[in-house]
Amino acid sequence: MKPFIPAHGRRRRALAGLLLAAAACALPGAASAQTPPAGAPAAGAPAAGAPAADGDAAARIAWWRQARFGMFIHWGLYAIPGRGEWAQFMEQTPVNEYAKLAGQFKPRHFDPDGWAQLAKSAGMKYMVFTSRHHDGFAMFDDGDNPFSSTKTAAQRDFVADYVKAARKAGMGVGLYYSPLDWRYPGYFFPDLYRDSAEAMRAQYHRQMEKLLSNYGKLDVLWFDGGETDWLSFGGDWSAAQWQKRAPGKHYGGGFDWQHDKVHTMLRRLQPNVVINGRADMKEDFHSREGDGALGDYDDQHPWELCTTIAGAWGYQPNMQPKPLKHYIQLLANVAGRDGNLLLNVGPDPDGRIDPAQAQRLREIGAWLGKHGDSIYGTRGGPFLPGNWGASTRRGNTVYVHVLNWPGDKLALPAIPARVVRASVLGGGAAKVEQSARGIEISVPAAARDDMDTVVALQLDASAEGLAPVR
Structure with a gap:
């Protein structure tokens, strides 16, 4: 994947050379990022779905395997500069400067019902929306946290609106969440800045409880960047110079995400939610990323290929989709390898999905209208x-x-x-x-x-x- 749109699971290789500068830019905003308090109202009604005990992973994942095709939505402050969701990091925008984008984020055409209907017309069966990406901006009600959509210009809980629309359209409801947050130098230096790392962890646990408690039944929880080995982007600080950890060598410092506590909480609050494996907890499905990660046949471990319809994960203007043939063959190749396809769109700052991309999605749906028997439930x-x-x-x-x-x-x-x-x-x-x-x-x-x-x-x-x- 191109450097300016690095893959979720492979970005660490492209970003190693930028690590020191990134930590430096994170330092100025650390104080305001560390201790946003809790509190948010309950919302949403339970979605349909048969209950499954935590030990019954096969029952929990059954609906997801039958669905086969879903929509990924990357949308946040990064839509404003329009250079992808990693623009802040790749361009080393200071934390306090980047935070000013929240004052401009007032989408005039945000239409979650339209998103859900587009997903439905594309033949998709579930959706996954970015509740918070690595920039730290919460797209939901996070109490008194000043860096959230309800406390800045938008004055809106986008997660609540999305969940309501997806559920109304009969879609499986998924949320993406990133435990890592570029505003905390403790992410880059978890041992040197232990207080910062622990504050980031506290935010993660608090926000997860809100997302799991306040929006009704969730069907998918899509973690990103929460693996312990992602700390320092896989770097080793045992010497004065950052270097990539050797193959097979894992983070050996004293910081712990305490993912076990989050896993216990999520199974208590959302016993049927299916989760991927990007937060060092027992996964229901594995994530492969990008067209080039199609890989081999695997009917033993549920898996999903996530990729973009055009350009980066976050919005980039005028990114044209590939020919319809590309997506039909990709879907057939994924299903034939016993996987799911999660196809991403990045709405613009006003919440609109590019018309050419939307049209391509409808064309995929038209094909599935004739050939869906060969994909769904197979x-x-x-x-x-x-x-x-x-x-x-x-x-x-x-x-x-x-x-x-x-x-x-x-x-x-x-x-x-x-x-x-x-x-x-x-x-x-x-x-x-x-x-x-x-x-x-x-x-x-x-x-x-x-x-x-x-x-x-x-x-x-x-x-x-x-x-x-x-």
Whole structure:
């Protein structure tokens, strides 16, 4: 990913050279950042969902696995300069200077119902909204905290409005939260500035309790940057010069995020919420980041690929989306590897999603309107992904997503079940020849789709129990 839009899980490599300057810029604002007090009103009604005990991770994650496709929303003060959500850090904007943006953040076109309807028209089933990013600005009611949307120009609890809209639209409700906060030098020097690091931790625990308590049922909690090994961006201060920790070497200082306490709290307050693994606590799903992190098939550990529709995670003007084919094939490749796709948009300072990006989302939704059976509620396999494409399955049906025809026929390995019928989703005939050696599929050129020819193979037995084959 480009340096000015570093990946959530890979940013530390690109940012190592900026660490000292970043800590210095964090120092001036430390005093005002350390002790915002608690207090916020309750809001929201519970969303639908079957209860699941903490030990029943499979039951808790079931709805999420069936959903397959969600919307990520990065939105905050960083939308004003329009250079991505890491602009403050990458440009070394002093904390007190950056904080002045809060006086300009008065979005005139913030329409969470419109966001939720757009997600719905895109065929998405859940949403994840940034409640607080690394800049420390809380997009929710954080009591007397002066660096929050309710205590600055906006005078609005954006999390409350988003949650209400997402729930009204029938979407799964997710919140992104970053324990790290660039305003605290203790993040960069957790042992040298222990009081600052502990104040940052206190803010994290306090804000998590508010988010878990005041907005009704949450379905997804998406942590970022909370791993202990992220402290100092993975740096080692055992010498006078910062250096990257050696592979396999972990932070060995005295600071502790006390994530175990947060985990106990979240399971008490939100027993069914599913969480990713970016805060050193037991994860429900793993995060892969960026198109290049697609990775391999994995049906043992729930996982999600998060990526942007265009440009950085936070707003950048005039960032054009890729062709529709890119997103359809990405979605098919993710589902075929047994993962979810979380596709990000970054609204502008006034809360509007770029029209070209919104149109692309609707086009994805139109495709899913015809081919959704091959994505929603499926599991990856049994044919493992290859250059030709990927496959998904549900019940007695295997959906073969042919993204690249190798010739007149696609040859697949043998499976211990008989194909009794074959058809092309969206209309068209498919011919199947099956033998002990394998399966050959052919589709007339006129019935093929350049983006994804989805061939549905109905079997005489359950497809879900078949072992993956390549």
